[in-house]
Amino acid sequence: MNTTENATDDVLAAVRAGRTAELPGLLKPLEPARRRALLAGLKELRRELRSSRWERWEDRNRTNPALVVAGAGCTTGAAAAAAWIGAADLRRWRRRPPTAALLDVLSGRDPKWLGDLAHRLAARSATAEQDYPLISELVRLAGCPMPTTDGCVEGWAAAVGASRSPLVVALRRDPHLAALAPRLFETAEPVGVITWHRDPDGPDNWPTALATLADEGRLDRAVLLDGCTARLLRGGKPAQLKPYQEILEALRPTAEEERERAADWIALAADAPSAVAGSAQQTLARLAAAGHLNPRRLAEMSTAVLFRPEKKLVRSQLVLIGKELTRNPAAAPELLPELAEVFGHADTDFQERALKLVAAHLTDDPGLRAELADRAHLLSPVHRARAVELLGAAAAPAAESGPYRETLPPLPVPAPLAPAPETVAETVELVAAVVNARTATVEEFERALDGLVRHAYRDRAALAEALRPALADRWWLDPEQSRSYTHELPGLEHVAACVLDAPPTGTPQPALVSWRSDCHHTAIGAATHARVAEAAQRMASRPLPFLLATPSVETGSLDPRVLVARLAEYGRLGADPAPADCAQALLRVRRDASAVPEAAALGTPAGDRLAAWLGDAGRPVAVTRRTAPAVQHRWGGVTPARLVLDTAQRTTVVREFPHRFHELAKARTAADRCWDGRDDASVIAVLPEDREALAAWCLPVVTAGSVNEAREAAAALPLLAAAGGPAGPALHLAVATGLGARHPEDRLRAVDALLTLAAQGELDAVGLGCDLAELIALGTVKPGRLADSLRTLAATGAYATTWAVLAAALPALLTGAADPRGAGDLLSTAAECVEQCGAAAPEPAGLASVAARGGSSRLVTQAARLRDALRRNEGAPATGN
Structure with a gap:
């Protein structure tokens, strides 16, 4: 063996051993041709490590850095070198490449080649940030311009921020400051380092450092101002925009700089998050006070700001308009029409403010008066008389077209489940789709399972022949991986494996005791798997002709007459119902007493069992x-007082159902929180006719959305409202709790559930209102969040329904020892509902005393509004619905 071959072997041995530092010395003596030959061996080693999966992760962690250096030293083109250095399989946990060794092994290359490599590495978005130290050094060696990709900007900001010197000092001496600092505002996502919270007076504060460099002339001040405003205009989460707002404030724009960007401030006031919009509004107020904002621009700004949901911004805008009208009365034709838009604001206090401004600055212009009168019908009834007095008879509302009619959504009708696939090909296609999907709907799973059972009963060999190639890529069919197949497979795969006669081949490990949350999901999973495992077991012994428990509608419910027909067909075929499948069918069947005679007429044990279940047993x-x-928890947290629901034992299930269903039927005490999440639709499909139990079990999750501000807490409520079984106190309490959820999307789900109950005629508005009063007293539901939910409910046209709920909830709030924050908003919604639907109910207890307190607080003014509305409606005809 010659010296060159020995050197090649030495390189491969060093790579395998992970001796990265030795590689530059071993590679430099090799000729280009020998390096190209060595590259083939490095590629083979890379393939070997890549195919080893997790078994050799320690070898890969040791070898990969050396493999990166060796491969980079052996490649000829810059493109190939960049692809090798940035390869995902050679990087572990976002680690940086071995920069020093790479620079050493590449040091003899042409500067132009090095610059090309630097720009190619910078263009790789997945790794450019980690590669910034290497890119920076390559740029220095090549003498080429610094790449300004997003990854380079992120890496540069992190590298400068990690300097031991104060940030402003590190930025002053950085050679890439002029090229990369303007790009801080242009990256697709906010630069991570500058979004970190920093002490404004600390040495590492980016806003202060950039403003200082702008004052020193090292950075272009106009570029920074334009970059900040452009980044804020792009939008984003408040936390992401905060550092850019701080940079803008640190720059302290002059009056001239603010005037030049007036259009930007208007756009920010209209669309930016609240904090940014408020700052832009203040800037525009300064410009207006200095006479630098003409009425047309102010009107343009007001059009958007007055429709924002933040009351603080609307209030400030009304103040700004009032000051401008006082300073410049000639602006009335431009600004007063904007005030007319506030006539339709949900807050009657704002309506009153706008009307007062109109009264103070109204001119004799007939066109202006007509325009204002045309919008006066939007005013609340409490202000309409003043509008008629001010604007004339044209401001009077048009005559009512008829009695009030409640608007509710259409009665929900569950969609019927499609029949099982008719052919083997259709079954295989559906099974493969469900097995390979991350999630599957109830319909997809049930049809696929029933299709497997039906076609295995008819011709299992034909089904297996078609199914095997469709599932050929499943790990449990791979001889290399099947040693890990030691237990039952999850879900549909377990049945498919039995069709293919592919039992576990690995050696089972000793059983491990795993932690599971003590919630209903464990029981739901056990019942679901019992049915799947039973269908798989019967494949080889007594195949089932079809499944009894396949739902008839997408919610999971089963029509009792459909089940009677299936049991009759079982009797004709001489088949015995499988215990778990029959148990699931009973849990799913819709309780319809009229089907009892038909079930009893079957004359079979299964028919008698169904008849009993449709009676008292079910x-x-x-x-x-x-x-x-x-x-009070040991770690310092506190779970506040709350309403909880316990469920009793279901005796019939424990006595007559298979063992795997007993956990589902045991008495269950409410847990603090369920952490073992599962698809809500699949959970409901196991007990689709017992939504009271499901509501009780999911209440801790819904409560967490109100108390602990968890997300997706109310996701199950619309599904539960559309399910079957009684809509009793448990479901109403869950909906009431969801109406006070922290996140708007969860509150909207609770509103959807409430509307569904109302459309089905199942809503107990008084009971729901009493639940809300109790939840508010406990602190579980905050009145402000509840007011937002009920405003949304009323806005759908369900004013009478909303008032019925509020009428039951308000007495406890109005007669309590303290006025909860947000009670004024609830009274405002109640007054709006009474005005719209013409309700003439008795005044809630405590309303008169609150309205008589005097003063101008929102609680008092809205209580007086509600009182007056109820008194106006006394003797009026009953409302429609």
């Missing part, structure tokens, strides 16, 4: 309500 579980006291 009654939904009993639910008990209690108040759980606050709990």
Whole structure:
């Protein structure tokens, strides 16, 4: 073996051993041709490591850095070198490449080649940030311009921020400051380093450092100002925009700089998050006070700001308009029409302010008066008389076209489940889709399972022949991986494996005791798997002709007459119902007493069991309500007092159903929180006719959305409202709790559930209102969040429904020892509902005393508004619905 071959072997040995520092010395003596030959061996080693999966992760962690250096030293083109250095399989956990060794092994290359490599590495978005130190050094060696890709900007900002010197000092001496600092405002996502919270007076504060460099002339001040405003105009989350707002404030724009960017401030006031919009509004107020904002621009700004939901911004805008009208009365034709838009604001206090401004600055212009009168119908009834007095008879509302009619959504009708696939090909296609999908709907899973059972009963060999190639890529069919196949497979794969006669081949490990949350999901999973495992087991012994428990509608419910027909067909075929499948069918069947004679007429044990279940045996579980006291936890957290629901044991299920269903039927005490999440639709499909039990079990999650501000907490509520079984106190309490959720999307789900109950005629508005009063007293539901939910509910046209709920909830709030924050908003919504639907109900207890307190607080003014509205409606005809 010659010296060159020995050197090649030495390189491969060093790579395998992970001796990265030795590689430059071993590679430099090799001729280009020998390096190209060595590259083939490095590629083979890379393939070997890449195919080893997780078994050799320690070898890969040791070898990969050396493999990066060796491969980069052996490649000829810059493109190939960049692809090798940035390859994902050679990087572990976003680690940086071995920069010193790479620079050493590449040091003899042409500067133009090095510059090309630097720009190619910078263009790789996945790795450019980690590669910035290497890119920076390559740029220095090549003498080429610094790339300004997003990854380079991120890497540069992180590198400068990690300097031991104060940030402003590190930026002063950085050679890439002029090229990269303007790009801080142009990256697709905010630069991570500058979004970190920094002490404004600390040495590492980016806004202060950039402003200082702008004052010193090292950075172009106009570029920074334009970059900040452009970045703020692009939008984003408040936390992401905060540092750019701080940079803008640190730059302290002059009056001239603010005037030049007036259009930007108007756009920010209209669309930016609240904090940014408020700052832009203040800037525009300064410009207006100095006479630098003409009425047309102010009107343009007002059009957008007055429709924002933030009351603080609307209030400030009304003040700004009032000051401008006082300073410049000639602006009335431009600004007063904007005030007319506030006539339709949900807050009657703003309506009153706008009307007062109109009264103070109204001119004799008939066109202006007509325009204002045309919008006066939007005013609340409490202000309409003043509008008629001010604007004339044209401001009077048009005559009512008829009695009030409640607007509710159409009655929900669950879609019927499609029949099982008719052919083997259709079954295989559906099974493959479900197995390979991350999630599957109830319909997809049930049809695929029933299709496997039906076609295995008819011709299992034909089904297996078609199914095997469709599932050929499943790991449990791979001889190399099947040693890990030691237990039952999850879901549909377990049945498919039995069709293919592919039992576990690995050696089972000793059983491990795994932690599971003590919630209903464990029981739901056990019941679901029992049915799947049973269908798989019967494949080889007594195949089932079809499944009894396949739902008839997408919610999971099963029509009792459909089940009677299936049992009759089982009798004709001489088939015995499988215990788990029959149990699931009973849990799904819709309780319809008229089907009892048909079930009993079957004359079979299964028919008698169905008849008994449709009677007293299948009654939904009993639910008990209690108040759980606050709990102080060892780690310092506190679970506040809250309403919880316990469910009793379902005796019939425990006595007659298979063992795997007993957990589902046991008495269950409310847990603090369920962490074992599962698809809500699949959970409901196991007990689609017992939504009281499901509501009781999901209440801790819904409560967490109100108390602990968890997200997606109310996702199950619309599905539960559309499910079957009684809509009792448990479901109403869950909906009431969801109306006070922290996040708007969860509150909207609770509103959807409430509307569904109302459309089905199942809503107990008084009970729901009493639940809300109790939840507010406990602190579970905050009145402000509830007011937002009920405003949304009323805005759908369900004013009478909303008022019915509020009428039951308000007495406890109005007669309590303290006025909860947000009670004024609830009274405002109540007054709006009464004015719209013409309700003439008795005044809620405590309303008169609150309205008589005097003063101008929102609570008092809205209480007086509600009182007056109810008194105006006394003797009026009953409302429609």
